[in-house]
Amino acid sequence: MNIALLGYGRMGKEIEKIALKRGHSIVHKISSDISSFDFTSVDVAIDFSIPSAAYQNITHCIKHQIPVISGTTGWLEQYDDVVNMCETKNGAFIYASNFSLGVNIFFEMNAYLAKMMSQLEDYKVNIEEIHHTKKLDAPSGTAITLAEGIIQHTKYNDWKLDGSTNDVTLPIVAKRIPEVPGTHEITYTSSIDSISIKHEAHNREGFALGAVVAAEWIQDKKGVYTMKDVLNI
Numbered sequence: 001m002n003i004a005l006l007g008y009g010r011m012g013k014e015i016e017k018i019a020l021k022r023g024h025s026i027v028h029k030i031s032s033d034i035s036s037f038d039f040t041s042v043d044v045a046i047d048f049s050i051p052s053a054a055y056q057n058i059t060h061c062i063k064h065q066i067p068v069i070s071g072t073t074g075w076l077e078q079y080d081d082v083v084n085m086c087e088t089k090n091g092a093f094i095y096a097s098n099f100s101l102g103v104n105i106f107f108e109m110n111a112y113l114a115k116m117m118s119q120l121e122d123y124k125v126n127i128e129e130i131h132h133t134k135k136l137d138a139p140s141g142t143a144i145t146l147a148e149g150i151i152q153h154t155k156y157n158d159w160k161l162d163g164s165t166n167d168v169t170l171p172i173v174a175k176r177i178p179e180v181p182g183t184h185e186i187t188y189t190s191s192i193d194s195i196s197i198k199h200e201a202h203n204r205e206g207f208a209l210g211a212v213v214a215a216e217w218i219q220d221k222k223g224v225y226t227m228k229d230v231l232n233i
């Protein structure tokens, strides 16, 4: 597969290593405006850029019939526009707030736990995420996905970052500590006890491997998909 990397920072470099090991070629490493690049030989584009560039990168690929995978977080207010464009232009697109297999299993555990806890009025839930100090957005995309998973199954109807909340607003705490690749913990607390589930990435390899697997998977497809489709979980 000929891959265009849209964003060649920490994740772009990690994806390059894994893609080469799996026999793919990197034909573009793009760190600025995408519009002047020739995409003729590109089979798939993988976007891990910055929140303000993701929409332009993704829609450029869709308009040019290049399947596109995006892991960039912090741009999701434009997600529905991308879905509409992908359907209109018959494109192929996957966004995931987190491409690692471990976190996608964790998303399923989160939903299962939330369903059980929804019966138990005495427990309050909170989410904590910890990332490296270079991260541009807060809360993390993964924490937002986790919050959405809890909201779907419980009385909570919204989330809030770092502040006071009420009974139906789920608090998210975001911490920034040098070099942390990504840690997410969900805790249900009552006066009697606490129940926590936690995922801790040891490095960026799982995110990068998941993105390359998604790029391989989408090759012969049209439409908008998620990592649940790719991993069949």
Ligand SMILES: NC(=O)C1=CN([C@@H]2O[C@H](COP(=O)(O)OP(=O)(O)OC[C@H]3O[C@@H](n4cnc5c(N)ncnc54)[C@H](O)[C@@H]3O)[C@@H](O)[C@H]2O)C=CC1
Residues within 6 Å of the ligand: 006, 007, 008, 009, 010, 011, 012, 030, 031, 032, 033, 034, 048, 049, 050, 051, 053, 057, 070, 071, 072, 073, 074, 096, 097, 098, 099, 100, 207
């Ligand atoms: N979904 C997932 O599994 C994961 C998502 N991420 C997300 O991926 C994104 C990138 O993360 P990192 O690689 O750690 O950041 P980074 O800051 O190391 O890399 C971003 C790169 O994008 C480049 N860039 C700036 N403007 C651009 C443009 N118009 N087009 C293409 N590239 C442009 C920057 O020069 C930089 O090299 C972030 O939004 C992060 O939250 C990170 C890890 C996993």
Ligand SMILES: O=C(O)C1=N[C@H](C(=O)O)C[C@H](O)C1
Residues within 6 Å of the ligand: 073, 097, 098, 131, 135, 136, 139, 140, 141, 142, 143, 181, 182, 183
């Ligand atoms: O910026 C990062 O580094 C990460 N971003 C993603 C997010 O916002 O959830 C995924 C991962 O946690 C690393």
